[in-house]
Amino acid sequence: MTTTEHAVELAGLRHVFAGRGRGRRAVRDVEAVANVDLTVRPGEFVSIVGPSGCGKSTVLKAIAGLLRPTAGTVRVWGEPVTGPRRDIGIALQDATLLPWRDVMFNCLFPVELHGKVADEDRERVSGLLERAGLAGFESRRPKELSGGMRQRVAICRALADDPRLLLLDEPFGALDALTREQMNIDLNRVWRETGKTAVLITHGIEEAVLLSTRVVILSERPGTVVEVVTPPFPRERTKELMATPEFAEVCGRVRDRLFAADVGVGG
Amino acid sequence: MTVPPARARAGTAAGWGGLVVVTAVLLAAWQIVPSGVQGDGSSVPKLDATLKALGPSGEWGEYLKALRVTLGEAFLGLLIGLVAGVVLGVLLGESKILRQGVYPYAVALQALPPIALAPIFVIWFGFGMTSKIGLVGAATLFPILVSTMAGVAETDRNRIEMATAFGASRAQIRMRVVFPGLVAPIFSGLEISVVLSFLAAIAGELISANAGVGVILQVYQRDFRLAEEFAVLLILVAVGLALASLVRVARHFVMERMPDE
Amino acid sequence: MNRATAERVEPRGPALSRGTWRAGLPARAAFLLLPPVAVGLAGVLLIQLVISRFEISGVVIPKPTDVFAVMRSDIFLEQVGQSTWETWKATLIGFALGAGTGVLLGLLMAESRIVRFVLYPYVVAFQSLPKIALAPVCALWLGFGLTMKFSFAAMLAFFPAVVATLAALAAVPETRLEMAAAFHASRRQRLLRISLPSAVPGIVSGLEISMAFALIGAIVGEFVAPSAGGLGQLLLSYSESINVAAEFSVLVVLMLLGVAQNKILFGVLRAGTERFFESSR
Numbered sequence: 005m006t007t008t009e010h011a012v013e014l015a016g017l018r019h020v021f022a023g024r025g026r027g028r029r030a031v032r033d034v035e036a037v038a039n040v041d042l043t044v045r046p047g048e049f050v051s052i053v054g055p056s057g058c059g060k061s062t063v064l065k066a067i068a069g070l071l072r073p074t075a076g077t078v079r080v081w082g083e084p085v086t087g088p089r090r091d092i093g094i095a096l097q098d099a100t101l102l103p104w105r106d107v108m109f110n111c112l113f114p115v116e117l118h119g120k121v122a123d124e125d126r127e128r129v130s131g132l133l134e135r136a137g138l139a140g141f142e143s144r145r146p147k148e149l150s151g152g153m154r155q156r157v158a159i160c161r162a163l164a165d166d167p168r169l170l171l172l173d174e175p176f177g178a179l180d181a182l183t184r185e186q187m188n189i190d191l192n193r194v195w196r197e198t199g200k201t202a203v204l205i206t207h208g209i210e211e212a213v214l215l216s217t218r219v220v221i222l223s224e225r226p227g228t229v230v231e232v233v234t235p236p237f238p239r240e241r242t243k244e245l246m247a248t249p250e251f252a253e254v255c256g257r258v259r260d261r262l263f264a265a266d267v268g269v270g271g
Numbered sequence: 272m273t274v275p276p277a278r279a280r281a282g283t284a285a286g287w288g289g290l291v292v293v294t295a296v297l298l299a300a301w302q303i304v305p306s307g308v309q310g311d312g313s314s315v316p317k318l319d320a321t322l323k324a325l326g327p328s329g330e331w332g333e334y335l336k337a338l339r340v341t342l343g344e345a346f347l348g349l350l351i352g353l354v355a356g357v358v359l360g361v362l363l364g365e366s367k368i369l370r371q372g373v374y375p376y377a378v379a380l381q382a383l384p385p386i387a388l389a390p391i392f393v394i395w396f397g398f399g400m401t402s403k404i405g406l407v408g409a410a411t412l413f414p415i416l417v418s419t420m421a422g423v424a425e426t427d428r429n430r431i432e433m434a435t436a437f438g439a440s441r442a443q444i445r446m447r448v449v450f451p452g453l454v455a456p457i458f459s460g461l462e463i464s465v466v467l468s469f470l471a472a473i474a475g476e477l478i479s480a481n482a483g484v485g486v487i488l489q490v491y492q493r494d495f496r497l498a499e500e501f502a503v504l505l506i507l508v509a510v511g512l513a514l515a516s517l518v519r520v521a522r523h524f525v526m527e528r529m530p531d532e
Numbered sequence: 533m534n535r536a537t538a539e540r541v542e543p544r545g546p547a548l549s550r551g552t553w554r555a556g557l558p559a560r561a562a563f564l565l566l567p568p569v570a571v572g573l574a575g576v577l578l579i580q581l582v583i584s585r586f587e588i589s590g591v592v593i594p595k596p597t598d599v600f601a602v603m604r605s606d607i608f609l610e611q612v613g614q615s616t617w618e619t620w621k622a623t624l625i626g627f628a629l630g631a632g633t634g635v636l637l638g639l640l641m642a643e644s645r646i647v648r649f650v651l652y653p654y655v656v657a658f659q660s661l662p663k664i665a666l667a668p669v670c671a672l673w674l675g676f677g678l679t680m681k682f683s684f685a686a687m688l689a690f691f692p693a694v695v696a697t698l699a700a701l702a703a704v705p706e707t708r709l710e711m712a713a714a715f716h717a718s719r720r721q722r723l724l725r726i727s728l729p730s731a732v733p734g735i736v737s738g739l740e741i742s743m744a745f746a747l748i749g750a751i752v753g754e755f756v757a758p759s760a761g762g763l764g765q766l767l768l769s770y771s772e773s774i775n776v777a778a779e780f781s782v783l784v785v786l787m788l789l790g791v792a793q794n795k796i797l798f799g800v801l802r803a804g805t806e807r808f809f810e811s812s813r
Contacts, residue, residue, distance in 0.1 A: 285646055289646050290650045290653070371567040372571030380787065383786055384747055386664075386752055391776070394776060473665050478755050488669075492668035504669075508660055
């Protein structure tokens with residue numbers, strides 16, 4: 005891997021959801037994303053924030069190969085995306101754990117899709133679960149876990165097949181504020197220790213600033229990049245950091261841009 | 272790309288083409304394969320014979336007379352089943368002790384194939400319409416009873432609390448909170464019961480009756496008049512479809528006029 | 533964005549109402565059994581008293597004591613044992629054939645939209661036909677024996693299985709399929725590892741209806757086919773000799789059979805699959 009190779013490269017990304025039907029019950033075409041240019045370098049943690057419905061998830065799905073954009077190019081590790089790739093791990097807002105599998109087998113799901121599960125896969129997953137604070141829960145079923153634990157399992161699953169790129173679509177969106185903060189600290193540690201590249205979709209400003217090396221702000225629908233903020237913090241992020249004036253200052257900047265984008269397009 | 276196959280819409284050219292081809296093949300096979308020999312034990316009437324029996328020269332007098340009897344039985348029986356089911360359902364739903372006491376029996380009686388009651392109803396009410404009306408009533412009672420009872424018992428506690436908080440009396444709660452919420456469960460019971468009513472009426476007639484669809488089906492079978500037999504079956508498909516849409520329209524009509532739910 | 537799926541995230545205490553009740557098992561069983569037993573005894577007693585008091589003919593309603601007497605007699609037990617097995621054999625064969633092909637067709641229709649589009653009108657048309665009306669034709673084609681009985685039972689068991697399988701596969705949570713797609717699952721893997729396990733509870737509750745219909749089919753087959761034997765023929769023969777007490781006894785047996793297969797057998801199956809696969813509905 006050369007340093008000039010980007011993990012993700014989006015150029016002129018545009019996506020329109022086709023309407024359907026005719027007459028009164030017709031659904032009009034919706035332009036979700038207008039024109040997004042974005043590069044993510046290896047090892048970065050990039051957050052994409054923006055108002056509700058600005059097409060954040062569309063961007064992520066285009067990177068994941070779950071949706072073919074109307075226009076523009078998507079490259080992952082230099083290759084054009086034509087469909088889901090094996091070297092991408094993804095976690096969504098809904099943990100979507102399979103209720104009939106225990107924690108270990110849920111995590112091994114992506115591995116077993118691509119061949120037999122080896123001992124080293126189990127060991128890797130055990131390591132991930134341990135780092136996520138889930139040691140001892142390997143044989144529990146999802147319904148025995150709390151919401152926060154399920155999301156941690158989903159993130160371990162995303163990392164289980166040792167992907168080079170981690171995609172997270174509001175993985176903590178449904179959690180309460182306290183749990184969410186703890187999860188963020190845990191996620192930061194996992195990211196540092198595994199050295200993955202990560203893209204996070206969120207509408208939590210603090211969350212984005214706390215976790216990211218760069219925060220990308222999208223405008224209201226149709227989404228475009230209005231600004232990129234680079235939080236000037238070391239890779240290790242702590243709860244204490246959140247109490248500092250510097251942290252508040254960066255969050256304030258993101259918030260101002262977000263509101264400007266919101267009002268600017270909406271008004 | 273990710274559209275799961277189970278949910279894709281399929282009004283495509285290939286879909287319509289396939290439908291037309293399959294239908295054409297089925298109709299052609301229906302015309303060509305059967306021997307057309309009446310009285311041949313395995314015989315199926317040819318398509319043209321069936322269509323003729325369905326056409327203006329068919330025995331529409333017979334068909335309609337039989338249908339009138341059967342639908343009459345189904346309707347009157349359903350009425351009995353509906354009224355009895357709703358009344359008993361409300362009573363049982365309101366009293367927890369009664370519900371606990373009676374519920375196992377209601378479940379057990381529901382597990383009894385209602386058709387099996389036909390011979391008894393014949394002994395009680397004879398070969399005429401009355402025995403079939405009774406059978407239909409017994410068959411349609413339980414789905415309505417069970418869903419009404421569940422509807423009363425499961426009325427949203429929050430709504431009752433809300434109404435109580437605003438000082439509603441028990442009677443007011445019943446009239447304005449519990450009963451309006453019953454329309455949906457009663458209709459879902461009714462949906463099952465309408466199908467059952469038609470089915471039970473025909474089944475009763477198959478066992479012993481002097482008129483109705485079940486009777487002419489057996490007469491045509493005995494006389495090897497299979498074209499007429501098939502014509503009646505096709506008419507039954509149409510009537511079944513009509514009954515199902517009738518319930519759907521009625522449900523829509525009533526639900527549109529409900530304040531909420 | 534899946535706002536609607538958010539609410540399922542926090543853990544629900546499993547069966548809180550049952551868990552909070554700390555009484556011992558015998559006390560709980562007594563509390564649950566008391567009302568039904570009391571209602572049953574009171575009902576039987578009331579019927580018995582009313583019949584004796586008003587001298588109602590045994591043809592109208594047999595005395596409960598007469599029904600018990602019939603059910604204890606050796607002749608009845610022998611006849612009913614034989615007939616019950618004949619009826620249930622036809623029910624089981626019919627269920628296996630009808631529900632098996634029904635689930636397969638449902639799968640095929642769910643997986644291929646062409647097949648679904650082409651077959652849908654036929655399924656709807658057949659579903660709205662009161663299939664009991666086919667009994668005379670079936671007897672004509674298949675004779676008056678076991679073949680006709682189980683074929684008819686199979687036909688009745690078929691449609692609920694098709695409809696339930698289709699519905700269950702259509703109700704597989706979109707997010708699970710999307711998750712599998714994101715991990716690069718093949719179509720086959722998606723069907724075998726996501727859709728089918730997710731649909732199991734729905735299919736099982738459809739099979740419960742199939743089984744109930746198979747029993748109805750077997751009974752109706754016996755009503756229509758004079759040499760088919762079974763509980764249906766037993767009912768008819770008691771009916772001809774106006775032995776109402778014996779008819780009631782057969783009905784009780786039939787009810788117990790229905791409870792055993794529809795409620796107990798499938799109750800256990802459904803509870804088990806719902807626990808393991810967790811119904812998504």
